[in-house]
Amino acid sequence: MLTRNIVEISLIIILFIVGIIIYFYLKRKIDDAESDLVIRKKKEIKEDIED
Amino acid sequence: MKKKYRAMRAIVLTTAFISIQGMSILASPLRNIDYSYDGQDIHTNSNASHNNSNNNNSNNENEKANIYGEWVIVKEPTLLEDGLRKREVITGKGKAYIEFEVIPKLLPLPSPVPPKPDPPKKEPETAPLKPTTPSPAPSQKETEAALPKPSKPALVPEKKEETLAAQTQKPAPLPSQPSQTVEDSNNKDKQPETNRHHRSHSGSKKKRSIEKVNDENKNETTDESKASQEETKASRSEGITESAVSGDKTAETKAGGSKVGKIVKDTPANHYKVSGNVVSENKAREILPSNENAVQDQTENQTVTEDKIEVSVNKTDKDNLSKKVGNTVSLNKQEKGKSADKSFNGYDGVTLLAASAYTWWIAIVLLPMVDAFKWINKKRREKSRGNVNKKHS
Numbered sequence: 001m002l003t004r005n006i007v008e009i010s011l012i013i014i015l016f017i018v019g020i021i022i023y024f025y026l027k028r029k030i031d032d033a034e035s036d037l038v039i040r041k042k043k044e045i046k047e048d049i050e051d
Numbered sequence: 052m053k054k055k056y057r058a059m060r061a062i063v064l065t066t067a068f069i070s071i072q073g074m075s076i077l078a079s080p081l082r083n084i085d086y087s088y089d090g091q092d093i094h095t096n097s098n099a100s101h102n103n104s105n106n107n108n109s110n111n112e113n114e115k116a117n118i119y120g121e122w123v124i125v126k127e128p129t130l131l132e133d134g135l136r137k138r139e140v141i142t143g144k145g146k147a148y149i150e151f152e153v154i155p156k157l158l159p160l161p162s163p164v165p166p167k168p169d170p171p172k173k174e175p176e177t178a179p180l181k182p183t184t185p186s187p188a189p190s191q192k193e194t195e196a197a198l199p200k201p202s203k204p205a206l207v208p209e210k211k212e213e214t215l216a217a218q219t220q221k222p223a224p225l226p227s228q229p230s231q232t233v234e235d236s237n238n239k240d241k242q243p244e245t246n247r248h249h250r251s252h253s254g255s256k257k258k259r260s261i262e263k264v265n266d267e268n269k270n271e272t273t274d275e276s277k278a279s280q281e282e283t284k285a286s287r288s289e290g291i292t293e294s295a296v297s298g299d300k301t302a303e304t305k306a307g308g309s310k311v312g313k314i315v316k317d318t319p320a321n322h323y324k325v326s327g328n329v330v331s332e333n334k335a336r337e338i339l340p341s342n343e344n345a346v347q348d349q350t351e352n353q354t355v356t357e358d359k360i361e362v363s364v365n366k367t368d369k370d371n372l373s374k375k376v377g378n379t380v381s382l383n384k385q386e387k388g389k390s391a392d393k394s395f396n397g398y399d400g401v402t403l404l405a406a407s408a409y410t411w412w413i414a415i416v417l418l419p420m421v422d423a424f425k426w427i428n429k430k431r432r433e434k435s436r437g438n439v440n441k442k443h444s
Binding site for chain 1 (some may be wrong): 145396412420421427
């Protein structure tokens with residue numbers, strides 16, 4: 001293999017890894033947004049209960 | 052959204068085009084781009100004077116794929132032993148290997164043959180054999196009439212063979228032949244008359260032709276005997292040189308050097324361009340240590356005046372040679388590496404495929420995810436600010 005080919009393959013591998021990391025991060029955020037779970041503060045919950 | 056779909060389509064088409072090209076390159080790894088097989092120059096028993104570099108230069112297609120070094124004589128041929136020469140070949144992929152070729156033995160130079168006189172024109176009527184010793188005329192007529200009549204040009208090589216053998220053997224078979232041929236001729240005469248007439252006429256013609264030929268042959272025999280004697284002298288001198296080869300090595304250089312010099316002169320401009328790994332060279336040297344020692348002894352007196360060639364190897368200077376060869380190898384590697392980088396390899400095709408697939412995946416999967424993430428963040432900000440923005444929006 002030539003150095004040029006080695007550099008190309010290494011760049012592709014790096015980009016692939018970066019893309020995977022971004023994918024998993026975004027997927028987690030989207031899943032959290034789509035989920036039924038709601039993050040609420042204690043004050044709001046207490047006010048609702050009192051109501 | 053329409054603009055996004057248009058961009059997506061453009062990306063899809065470009066990636067598809069690139070991937071198709073990459074697949075076509077991968078499907079045909081044996082195309083001439085990378086390398087090609089040339090069966091002519093590999094381990095062919097060519098003559099010593101034959102220069103393959105000219106053939107390589109003529110094949111432009113092979114030059115692009117394979118880079119041939121120049122022939123280097125490892126072992127010079129002699130009259131008794133074959134020689135050996137090698138060269139390095141670099142394929143398009145950067146692989147280097149050494150190619151060895153046997154140089155055939157040197158043939159003894161033929162002595163100058165005297166010009167042939169007129170009798171060669173009368174080949175069908177000429178006598179078959181021409182004994183060097185003079186024989187009585189009538190016996191010759193009978194013998195030559197009965198014996199087959201080969202052509203005269205064959206006599207010259209026959210005499211060469213005879214000169215190599217002992218001359219004393221020649222007269223021995225000759226007396227036996229006349230007795231046999233006389234008997235055959237007598238037997239033939241006893242056959243019916245029709246044949247006798249034909250034979251008599253034909254025999255008379257033959258006799259007449261034979262008489263003419265005999266007179267000429269006598270002259271030829273004298274001339275050819277002289278030539279044969281000269282040939283024997285030349286052969287003996289060559290034999291002496293051959294004997295000297297085994298004894299004195301200097302004699303080899305002198306006697307064989309002239310012939311080797313011819314070989315060298317045929318390739319005066321050959322440069323020892325060693326290209327490839329030094330490891331391969333060391334392995335080749337390990338394989339041929341005995342030959343190298345012999346070559347070293349022979350080449351001590353011979354020195355190559357060219358810049359890059361270092362054929363004159365001293366036994367104690369092997370390390371220096373390896374260093375010098377390594378320098379030349381590195382230089383040649385750089386030169387040839389530059390030419391090889393420009394070529395489009397299969398690895399380039401693979402990288403193109405991977406890049407196209409990656410862009411495809413980014414366009415279809417990641418970009419929507421990024422848009423979604425942006426929208427989520429926007430909504431969260433709106434919530435955190437409260438109903439202020441809603442009122443204004």
